Amino acid sequence: MRSLRAGRFTYVVLALFTAGSLFPLVWTAIAASRSNTRLAQTPPPFWFGGNLGHNLRVAWTDANMGTALLNTVIVAGTVAAGTVFFSTLAGFAFAKLRFRGSRGLLALVVGTMLIPPQLSVVPLYMLIAKLSWTDRLQAVILPTLVGAFGVFFMRQYLVHALPMELVEAARTDGASSLRVLWHVVFPAARPAMAVLGMLTFVMAWNDFFWPIVALTQNGSPTVQVALTGLGRGYIPDQSVIMAGALLGTLPLLLVFLVFGRQIVGGIMQGAVKG
Amino acid sequence: MTDETAVLSPSTVGPERPAAEGGGRGRPGQVWRSRRYRWDLRFSPYAFVAPFFLFFAAFGLFPLLYTGWAALHQVELTDPDSMTWVGLRNFTRLWDDEFFWNALRNTVTIGLLSTVPQLAIALGLAHLLNYRLRGSAFFRVAVLTPYATSVAAATLVFVLLFGRDYGMVNWALSAVGFDAVDWQNGPFASQLAVSTIVIWRWTGYNALIYLAAMQAVPGELYESAALDGASRFQQFLHVTVPSLRPTIFFTCVVSTIGATQLFGEPLLFNGGAGATGGSDHQFQTLGLYLYEQGWVNLHLGRASAIAWAMFLILLLIAGAARLLRGRKDGSR
Numbered sequence: 001m002r003s004l005r006a007g008r009f010t011y012v013v014l015a016l017f018t019a020g021s022l023f024p025l026v027w028t029a030i031a032a033s034r035s036n037t038r039l040a041q042t043p044p045p046f047w048f049g050g051n052l053g054h055n056l057r058v059a060w061t062d063a064n065m066g067t068a069l070l071n072t073v074i075v076a077g078t079v080a081a082g083t084v085f086f087s088t089l090a091g092f093a094f095a096k097l098r099f100r101g102s103r104g105l106l107a108l109v110v111g112t113m114l115i116p117p118q119l120s121v122v123p124l125y126m127l128i129a130k131l132s133w134t135d136r137l138q139a140v141i142l143p144t145l146v147g148a149f150g151v152f153f154m155r156q157y158l159v160h161a162l163p164m165e166l167v168e169a170a171r172t173d174g175a176s177s178l179r180v181l182w183h184v185v186f187p188a189a190r191p192a193m194a195v196l197g198m199l200t201f202v203m204a205w206n207d208f209f210w211p212i213v214a215l216t217q218n219g220s221p222t223v224q225v226a227l228t229g230l231g232r233g234y235i236p237d238q239s240v241i242m243a244g245a246l247l248g249t250l251p252l253l254l255v256f257l258v259f260g261r262q263i264v265g266g267i268m269q270g271a272v273k274g
Numbered sequence: 275m276t277d278e279t280a281v282l283s284p285s286t287v288g289p290e291r292p293a294a295e296g297g298g299r300g301r302p303g304q305v306w307r308s309r310r311y312r313w314d315l316r317f318s319p320y321a322f323v324a325p326f327f328l329f330f331a332a333f334g335l336f337p338l339l340y341t342g343w344a345a346l347h348q349v350e351l352t353d354p355d356s357m358t359w360v361g362l363r364n365f366t367r368l369w370d371d372e373f374f375w376n377a378l379r380n381t382v383t384i385g386l387l388s389t390v391p392q393l394a395i396a397l398g399l400a401h402l403l404n405y406r407l408r409g410s411a412f413f414r415v416a417v418l419t420p421y422a423t424s425v426a427a428a429t430l431v432f433v434l435l436f437g438r439d440y441g442m443v444n445w446a447l448s449a450v451g452f453d454a455v456d457w458q459n460g461p462f463a464s465q466l467a468v469s470t471i472v473i474w475r476w477t478g479y480n481a482l483i484y485l486a487a488m489q490a491v492p493g494e495l496y497e498s499a500a501l502d503g504a505s506r507f508q509q510f511l512h513v514t515v516p517s518l519r520p521t522i523f524f525t526c527v528v529s530t531i532g533a534t535q536l537f538g539e540p541l542l543f544n545g546g547a548g549a550t551g552g553s554d555h556q557f558q559t560l561g562l563y564l565y566e567q568g569w570v571n572l573h574l575g576r577a578s579a580i581a582w583a584m585f586l587i588l589l590l591i592a593g594a595a596r597l598l599r600g601r602k603d604g605s606r
Binding site: 007013018022086087089098102105115117124125126127129130142145146148151176202209212213223241242244248249252255260263269 | 311314315316318319321322323325326327329330333336337338340344349351354355399402403406411414416417418422423424425426427430431434435440441442445474483485506527531534537538545546561564565568569574577578581585588592
């Protein structure tokens with residue numbers, strides 16, 4: 001790795017990138033604090049107005065936002081916990097245990113990443129319709145509870161982070177696999193588990209296609225489903241729509257504010273091949 | 275595999291027992307223990323990977339295959355239990371369906387418009403982030419924030435920014451003397467706008483992946499290039515890019531898969547007017563067309579046929595990528 005000092009040009013370009021990345025978010029807040037009439041004027045507003053509280057209240061009641069936020073926390077939390085747990089199990093097996101067919105199975109795991117979820121959406125819908133799960137949260141939780149990405153991510157981490165001697169030492173002491181898992185693997189995997197949990201939480205929070213199919217706006221929507229139903233009048237109130245978008249995004253932005261560095265580290269870690 | 279996990283369960287349920295039993299007692303106990311230990315060693319790996327494969331079988335593989343079966347039937351959303359065999363009719367219809375070809379064309383165009391600039395910009399951005407920077411952590415988090423924004427929230431704000439009459443983009447264009455663009459109805463303009471949303475959300479993410487790969491490039495390569503008198507840009511072109519080839523390939527594959535399933539952006543860019551992808555279907559993608567057929571027009575069988583067509587296209591792309599990579603490896 002090299003570390004050349006950055007010139008002034010680099011800072012200018014990076015500042016522009018930062019502005020471009022943040023501007024739509026900031027402008028969402030600006031538009032959410034204005035009125036619909038003001039948004040239908042030129043030039044567009046560049047600073048905050050006084051309408052934020054009102055718009056947030058309308059969005060909250062119109063779009064079922066309270067239920068939606070609670071549902072999304074439940075869904076994203078469960079999916080993140082499940083993914084982290086099952087992925088650590090499988091990642092450990094693929095990284096450190098020798099068993100017949102492990103190479104082939106790992107290739108299969110990676111291969112499943114190439115299959116877009118839309119390919120299975122019709123039978124999945126028929127399935128949950130049969131189980132009367134439409135508009136139930138388990139319909140969006142169960143299909144995403146373990147993913148290939150998580151398994152691969154944990155495997156890549158554990159290959160380097162877990163010394164084989166530790167596993168073998170525990171084995172010589174007569175520890176069973178579950179003991180090894182609990183006392184050796186989980187402690188070693190903790191940093192990666194935290195990162196995977198956050199990444200999965202973000203992905204599950206923002207999941208769109210399947211929730212749109214499986215849930216309805218007036219039943220038990222997630223935030224993303226609720227957002228699609230906002231401001232659907234004859235003249236949609238854009239400032240209310242923006243207030244809803246803001247409500248649905250703020251929780252994740254808070255997560256980013258606190259754990260941003262860890263998430264960045266996790267994405268970069270997952271990228272390097274082991 | 276399931277049989278083996280069943281054998282395993284008695285030995286893994288009580289992990290505290292081997293330690294509790296302590297020193298050697300009678301022979302039978304030891305035999306039992308060592309046998310249990312062997313079973314544990316042999317089968318627990320399968321138990322650990324089993325959850326993934328069980329879930330994949332139930333919610334991935336089975337639905338994928340069943341989609342193929344449903345594609346050969348007439349099934350309506352209103353009554354998904356009654357399936358009428360129609361053979362290949364859903365597919366022949368698709369072949370004659372101008373909207374299908376339109377959606378396929380749009381998917382390819384939007385895919386190229388979003389993927390190519392996105393990865394090129396990400397590469398340049400990663401290069402800049404790789405310098406020794408003050409506040410590098412801030413810049414990294416900042417360029418990643420769009421990734422935390424959902425498709426829905428992002429698209430809703432971009433609809434406003436790209437508004438024809440009062441949008442920020444057209445206001446800026448007119449400020450520098452250009453005519454206003456109809457970002458919603460112009461065929462190319464609308465596809466460009468939809469692509470912009472994708473680019474905005476994913477460039478920072480890809481830049482971080484490139485950055486990680488760049489940091490793994492050995493410094494000696496740069497030193498010797500610098501000794502040969504290569505400028506910074508030449509070093510980027512002749513050292514960085516070749517070293518990153520596997521990563522670039524990886525991101526191309528991932529972005530292509532993402533592009534084939536593009537759905538939320540074109541759905542919501544229509545401003546609540548349904549799944550048509552614009553008044554003239556000008557930005558309707560395959561994913562959106564599948565949704566329209568299945569959940570607006572209620573034809574689940576035809577939606578399945580579209581899904582299998584998408585699967586076929588992906589296989590073709592994967593084959594082409596393999597060929598391409600094989601040739602490159604061979605020429606080296």
